[in-house]
Amino acid sequence: MNTFYDLIVVGAGPAGLAAACSAAQAGLKVLLLDEFMKPGGRLLGQLHQEPGGAWWNGIREAELLVLGARNAGAHIQTGVSVTGLNRTSDNSWTIWTNQGCYHAPFVLLATGAAESANPLPGWTLPGVMSIGAAQVMTNVQRVRVGNRGVVIGMSVLAMAIVSELRLAGINLAAIVLPPGNALSGNASDPEAVLGSLLRFADLAPSAMLKYGAKLLQSSMLRKLALTFFPKQGIRMLDVPLQLRRCAIEIVGRDAVEGVLIADVTARGEPIAGSERIVEADFVCIAGGLYPLAELAAVAGCPFRYVPELGGHVPVHGENMQTPLPGLYVAGNITGVESAKVAIAQGTVAGLSIAINAAAKKAPGEAEVKDAMAQVKRTRSEALIQFHPDIARSRAKLYQTEIV
């Protein structure tokens, strides 16, 4: 426990692994901690086809990153939960874990994102899970989450995971909207949901969505399309995408037995008398992602609320440094984006820490600039833009914060 490290990275996802690799290559002694049993973070669950047809297999991508970090000399420890951190008087950080304390002058928080929920009655029943839980169970643990499911919530992330569940042969009865309540916001408004799905129309497996997308750019035509949207939905990946139905309640005695759904108006209001039960033995709630940033708050880092980035994010500069000496952030803790962006950000963080730590083989400023340019390039080439205004809101954040 008393081993001395130059840098402790919290979170062995794409950002943490890339950072550990670039920092260790520069000569720093790096410890990477993660509470999951395998390194890789949420990258492990990812499985999709790139535009050229090649498969992005998260398990393989994670293995490559782990190999890179280990070859560079970083130590990776899994099954360790970091519960807190504080700055000590000797210009160092103490990291508190469930397996003792660690000390280092530099800390990188690469804790990723967590899923937000759209709670509804019955959501505590066994068999109800976040859609990310189903993704990990299916692709990483290779355990069937059930025999017939209902997905509540529609977003590009949900659609990506629906296609992964289908690929693994998991049956889904329907994808419906969440019920409108104080928490659901736009997620239960058919027009807003259709608008957000259309942004990813190029990825849509349904020809109708794909070719209808251009036509539906105008709000008026979207309203018209919703008026005529079939109640039973449009089949996507063999699953009815029901933009005109919402979940009211998840029903079951000891576990999920079904979902009470209702037709909704084009504005998302349930239509009285249209309620019926869809049988299911599991339910996935798809509520979106937010930066998992509690440790930055515990450390005392200031925050900004940036909706485009998924919520409250720790203040940081383009070099991933926070205003607290020695504390850095990278990956989804800085805003929800793709794994490729997280990898690029991790590299930036590792390099800028190496410079600040005056590492033996510290890179030059030019190398960090290149790495920062690579983040922007990766972002602009990303298959999925989680939000249309990510680049602009990041530029604004980096401009206004003097770190």
Place this chain on the structure above:
Amino acid sequence: MMSYGRIEHHPVLGPLPPAETCSFSYDGRLYKAREGESIAAALLAGGVRTLRLHEENGSPRGIYCNIGHCMECRVTIGGITGVRACLTPVKEGMDVRSGTVLPTPFRQMAEDERSPSL
């Protein structure tokens, strides 16, 4: 009890890689696990969804997030309470216990006294 089983064949990820198996007990009943997998995954593969009853109202609970954030899957292992089944690898001979309803003496007292504030 229905068994959901494993995804043995996957069109892209290929066949399930071979793994050593081990046994553990859940509430005294024996289950098999693949070496290194989580308690939550092994139990779900064995058809177990309910990991605890809510401490106060007794409603059944299972995994929700499967990555350690929500704490819904907490179980007792070898006498240690509050262990997350989704993050804990199964070990041979492990004794896993579900959580159950706990006494709520203060609430009962408040109800007995008809205190309107609780």
